[in-house]
Amino acid sequence: MIECEGLVKIYKTDDLEVVALQGLNLKVEDGELMAIIGNSGSGKSTLLNILGGLDRPSAGQVTVGPWDLLKITEEQLVQYKRETVGFIWQNNARNLLPYLSALENVEMPMMLSGKTDRAYAKQLLEWVGLKERMHNKLHQLSGGEQQRVAIAISLSNRPKLLLADEPTGSVDTATSDMIMGIFRRLNRELGVTIVIVTHDLSLAGKVDRVVAIRDGLTSTEFIKRNPNIIPGGGEAASSEETKGLQSSVHEAYVVVDRVGRLQVPKEYLTALNIKDKATMEFDGERIVITRPKTLGE
Numbered sequence: 001m002i003e004c005e006g007l008v009k010i011y012k013t014d015d016l017e018v019v020a021l022q023g024l025n026l027k028v029e030d031g032e033l034m035a036i037i038g039n040s041g042s043g044k045s046t047l048l049n050i051l052g053g054l055d056r057p058s059a060g061q062v063t064v065g066p067w068d069l070l071k072i073t074e075e076q077l078v079q080y081k082r083e084t085v086g087f088i089w090q091n092n093a094r095n096l097l098p099y100l101s102a103l104e105n106v107e108m109p110m111m112l113s114g115k116t117d118r119a120y121a122k123q124l125l126e127w128v129g130l131k132e133r134m135h136n137k138l139h140q141l142s143g144g145e146q147q148r149v150a151i152a153i154s155l156s157n158r159p160k161l162l163l164a165d166e167p168t169g170s171v172d173t174a175t176s177d178m179i180m181g182i183f184r185r186l187n188r189e190l191g192v193t194i195v196i197v198t199h200d201l202s203l204a205g206k207v208d209r210v211v212a213i214r215d216g217l218t219s220t221e222f223i224k225r226n227p228n229i230i231p232g233g234g235e236a237a238s239s240e241e242t243k244g245l246q247s248s249v250h251e252a253y254v255v256v257d258r259v260g261r262l263q264v265p266k267e268y269l270t271a272l273n274i275k276d277k278a279t280m281e282f283d284g285e286r287i288v289i290t291r292p293k294t295l296g297e
């Protein structure tokens with residue numbers, strides 16, 4: 001579904017250049033329910049905005065299904081956003097129309113693409129648990145309910161890919177669990193590929209795979225353990241921001257890209273006082289990285 005290779009995004013302001021993504025690699029299979037985690041400023045939203053067609057990449061490769069998002073024309077981008085991808089933000093108020101009912105809100109994007117389907121709109125609201133509230137105006141609904149309307153809206157044009165930026169960021173735990181339950185059901189029953197961006201580690205246990213981003217690069221991957229496999233290993237990629245994921249649920253892997261690059265967690269380097277050089281040895285089974293002994297110590 002998604003393939004990013006060497007994806008670069010540079011934001012240019014008057015006298016400053018920010019490299020938000022610096023050659024990121026990511027592959028997401030059709031029908032996956034996965035999360036991207038990372039600290040503030042790591043590039044998560046930048047990546048999601050690119051995948052959602054809201055922002056243009058600077059270089060590298062990024063494809064979503066048949067669409068090449070680097071080469072896509074403005075016209076095709078409109079079609080892509082309408083047909084392929086659905087988007088959910090943390091704060092959806094700006095995307096909802098308060099003077100319309102929940103049902104009318106869900107029908108709005110259908111109308112814009114000329115395919116109104118009331119029965120499907122109602123079904124979506126039923127799926128998100130708002131069957132009884134569909135005729136209520138938006139302002140009569142709670143924040144959590146509005147968030148669920150937003151999920152229904154994001155699915156109104158039957159997208160194959162759903163992108164969610166901190167979808168549980170401003171709701172309580174019960175609502176957050178409910179939203180994750182809806183995602184899982186949509187994923188299992190409709191086969192929608194879902195990518196969630198979050199800094200909330202507790203969401204991680206509720207998805208099949210987690211990819212950690214650090215400094216605009218994918219650094220670590222956590223894949224749900226097969227319960228039949230006896231736990232062991234998986235310590236290789238732990239770091240401060242992902243420590244909570246070293247649970248019995250996920251197995252951790254450090255991401256090695258096609259040319260053999262990987263990221264060493266900053267705290268490992270600090271602990272060993274490794275700055276710009278290290279010694280690497282292969283002992284037949286392990287690759288051992290140590291502080292260089294010959295460099296002026």
Ligand SMILES: Nc1ncnc2c1ncn2[C@@H]1O[C@H](COP(=O)(O)OP(=O)(O)OP(=O)(O)O)[C@@H](O)[C@H]1O
Nearest residue numbers: 011018020038039040041042043044045046047199
């Ligand atoms: N429009 C922009 N112009 C300039 N710099 C930007 C812009 N958008 C993001 N950045 C910078 O790019 C980097 C990555 O930002 P991004 O919003 O993708 O991070 P994030 O991981 O989503 O963070 P958060 O969790 O705080 O939203 C940051 O250094 C940010 O300051």
